[in-house]
Amino acid sequence: MSTSPEIVEPTVLARIEGAVGRLTLNRPRAINALDLPMIGLIDEALDAWEHDPAVTVVVLDGAGERGLCAGGDVRSLYDEVVAGRxxxxxxxxxxxxxxxxxxxxxxxxxxxxxxGITMGGGIGLASHAAIRVVTERSKLAMPETRIGFTPDVGGTWLLGRAPGHLGEYLGVTGTTMDAADAVYAGFADHLVPSDRLDELRAALAGGGDASAIVAELAIAPGVSRLEAARAWVDETFSADTLGEVAERLRARAEPAASTALDLMGELAPTGMAVTFEAVRRARDLRDLRADLAQEYGLVMWFAHTQPDLVEGIRAQLVDKTRDPHWNPAALADVDRATIEAAFASVPALPLWE
Structure with a gap:
């Protein structure tokens, strides 16, 4: 008895629905983690719709119930680095x-x-767009220091423009934002309830001003925990060095400050130190492209020279032991020369032609 071959869907679904060019990331079992073929499919669709008069707005969403995109496919990154590719x-x-x-x-x-979950590479897809929608289920973060890495995909551009010194706090600790936090920190524009997303997509398909349509269905995001934490975050993360940040956190009475200090004791020292510097340097960059170029140099430096990246991915995603052994193990052992070397890195291939 013969069986029909299994139909394999594309990892990005691209179709036109009325006035909308709709892109759906379609790896739900991996929370739509982004890989190179998916990037190619998105680019192909954007090429086709850029000059198509029938398409007046593009909508990017994710398949499944768990999230838009959990990030880049870091397991593939691990394999490439370990194999020397x-x-x-x-x-x-x-x-x-x-x-x-x-x-x-x-x-x-x-x-x-x-x-839902929108982290790392998912932020690069979601938070640079013209109209950025979150829901009551949203969980946004740049958690790269957990794997011995640093925020990229333009994440430091966004972090550098968050109110006060929230950018340093969010980047160094990888703290997760809810919808209200994401709007307050500048990672999103509107909160639309998840049960109205189909209504939103249908309204956009009917044509008209996309900003007005989204605003009509949006609700107030509520009180941001980040906004409430500004006093202690600004006082501590405004310090000149991460060592001084830790000292100031130790002196604070807020439980959240103690939590941040404890978390910093678990994360990659080199990743945190480079991230702290990257957010501050991003504030002086002229535009997103300049920021991406800075990040490109950093990530290639990590991939080529830093054992923490492989070790962090191993502990979190390969062996799943959750026991990374960082090198160096303490923040005090990350010297200024190492940080300067990270920012002096020049990749072999330029980011912009």
Whole structure:
């Protein structure tokens, strides 16, 4: 008895629905983790719709109930670094960062629906678009220091423009934001209830002003915990060094400050130190492209020179022992020369032609 071959769906679904060009990330079992073929499929759709008069707005969402995108496919990154394939690593980051810039510069409005988990590379897809929607289920973060890495995909550009010194706090600790936090910190524009997303997509398909349509269905995001924490965050994370940040956190009475200090004791010292510096340098950069270029140099430096990246991915995603052994193990052992070397890194391939 013969069986029909299994139908394998594309990892990005692209179709036109009325006035909308709709892109759906379609790896739900992996929370739509982004890989190189997916980037190519998104680019192909954007190419086709850029000059198509029938498409007036692009909507980007994710398949499944868990989230828009959990990030880049870091397990593949691990395999590339361990196997000594720097060309593959560079190819992914080149394509990803060029897509991040393209989403920000696209001539038609892009509406991103960051429903559920949206982290790391997912932020690069969601938070540079013209109209950025979150829901009551949203969980946004740049958690790269947990795997011995640093925020990228334009994450430091966003972090550097968050109110006060929230950018340093969010980048160093990888703290997760809810919808209210994401709006307050500048990672999102509107909160639309998840049970109204179908209504939103249908309204956008009917044509009209996309911003007005989204605003009509949005509700107030509520009180942000980040806004409430501004006093202790600004006082501590405004310090000149992360060592001084830790000292100031130790002196604070707020439980959340103690939690941040404890968390910093678990995360990658080099990743935290480079991230702290990257957020501050991002504030002086001229635009998103300049920020992505800075991040590109950093991530290639990590991939080529830092054992923490492989160790962090191993502990979190490969062996899943959750016991990374960082090198160096203490923040005090990360010297200034190491940080300067990270920012002096010049990748073999340029990000922009």
């Amino acid at each position: 720097p060309g593959d690593t560079a190819a992914f980051f080149l394509a990803e960062y060029r897509l991040n810039a393209r989403l920000a510069e696209y001539p038609k409005p892009i509406v991103t629906l960051a429903d």
